[in-house]
Amino acid sequence: MQRIIIVQGEHAVCGDPGKSIHTLLGSCVAVCLFDPVRKIGGMNHFLLGEPQPGTHHQDLSRYGIHAMELLVNALMNRGCQRHHLRAHLYGGATMIEGLGDIGRRNALFARQFCKTEGIEVRHEDTGGRLARRVEFLAFEGRSRCRLVHERVAEPPLAPMPSPLADAGELELF
Amino acid sequence: MPAAAAIKVMIVDDQASMRAMIRRALEDYGFRDVRDCAGGDEALAAVRANRVHLIISDYNMPGMDGLGLLEAVRGDAVIGKTVFIMLTGSADRDIVQKAAALGVNNYLVKPFAPAALKEKIERVFGALT
Numbered sequence: 468m469q470r471i472i473i474v475q476g477e478h479a480v481c482g483d484p485g486k487s488i489h490t491l492l493g494s495c496v497a498v499c500l501f502d503p504v505r506k507i508g509g510m511n512h513f514l515l516g517e518p519q520p521g522t523h524h525q526d527l528s529r530y531g532i533h534a535m536e537l538l539v540n541a542l543m544n545r546g547c548q549r550h551h552l553r554a555h556l557y558g559g560a561t562m563i564e565g566l567g568d569i570g571r572r573n574a575l576f577a578r579q580f581c582k583t584e585g586i587e588v589r590h591e592d593t594g595g596r597l598a599r600r601v602e603f604l605a606f607e608g609r610s611r612c613r614l615v616h617e618r619v620a621e622p623p624l625a626p627m628p629s630p631l632a633d634a635g636e637l638e639l640f
Numbered sequence: 641m642p643a644a645a646a647i648k649v650m651i652v653d654d655q656a657s658m659r660a661m662i663r664r665a666l667e668d669y670g671f672r673d674v675r676d677c678a679g680g681d682e683a684l685a686a687v688r689a690n691r692v693h694l695i696i697s698d699y700n701m702p703g704m705d706g707l708g709l710l711e712a713v714r715g716d717a718v719i720g721k722t723v724f725i726m727l728t729g730s731a732d733r734d735i736v737q738k739a740a741a742l743g744v745n746n747y748l749v750k751p752f753a754p755a756a757l758k759e760k761i762e763r764v765f766g767a768l769t
Contacts, residue, residue: 517661518754519754527751527752528751530751532658532661533750533751535655535657536658536750536751537729539655540729543700544700549654549702580657583656583657583660584655584656584657
């Protein structure tokens with residue numbers, strides 16, 4: 468089985484029985500989506516729900532609102548239908564005391580997103596104080612999650628893309 | 641140039657969460673008349689019935705997509721000059737070129753920060769405040 472590993476701000480889509488998608492979560496959330504008709508699924512991994520109005524961050528795919536858009540569009544580009552999609556939600560742990568309830572709010576965002584978009588949540592394993600290793604067999608829509616009892620650092624960041632430079636390449640005004 | 645509160649906006653995106661995020665961003669920047677639709681057909685009927693100054697439309701939608709909507713708007717004698725900003729995925733560069741040929745006013749690559757949307761609007765309308 469070939470492993471596709473994703474980190475914060477990344478997503479992967481796969482319909483190959485020989486591949487699985489993996490990630491390691493702390494307070495971040497991963498949403499696994501699966502279209503049982505097309506037998507294609509995908510997973511993302513996001514850090515926070517939504518950017519604030521004044522946000523100029525360049526790495527916006529770390530926000531759930533954009534990470535979900537990218538994942539759903541990637542699935543639709545592979546012929547999936549939004550109304551077929553089912554979701555599994557993972558992560559959202561409180562890893563460090565005193566850093567607020569980021570994990571809980573991330574899980575809430577994912578839940579709310581699925582509700583708003585009419586995506587059925589078939590399984591959820593969120594909250595707690597431990598990191599999670601998640602494996603998604605995207606071809607079958609099956610996922611496995613293992614709690615990580617040893618102390619782990621938050622997963623590394625994905626390479627920083629530069630969407631602003633990208634957006635300016637073909638300037639109209 | 642009109643202040644944000646005087647600009648009537650139509651948001652078109654099949655993803656309700658994205659429509660809500662754009663609406664919140666616009667309202668934070670002072671827009672008061674913000675409508676939204678989930679698809680091109682619905683949006684075209686809505687802006688024909690109730691004109692707006694600005695259409696912010698996703699490209700990738702089931703049914704009439706953003707290009708179809710842009711073409712229909714530009715071909716309409718009444719609403720043809722409505723300002724149109726297209727939202728595209730990063731892989732849609734050819735779509736941007738097609739949109740430019742159809743007369744799009746500007747475009748924005750998803751994912752985008754709210755401040756980037758404001759900047760694109762200001763390039764067409766001038767300073768909002």
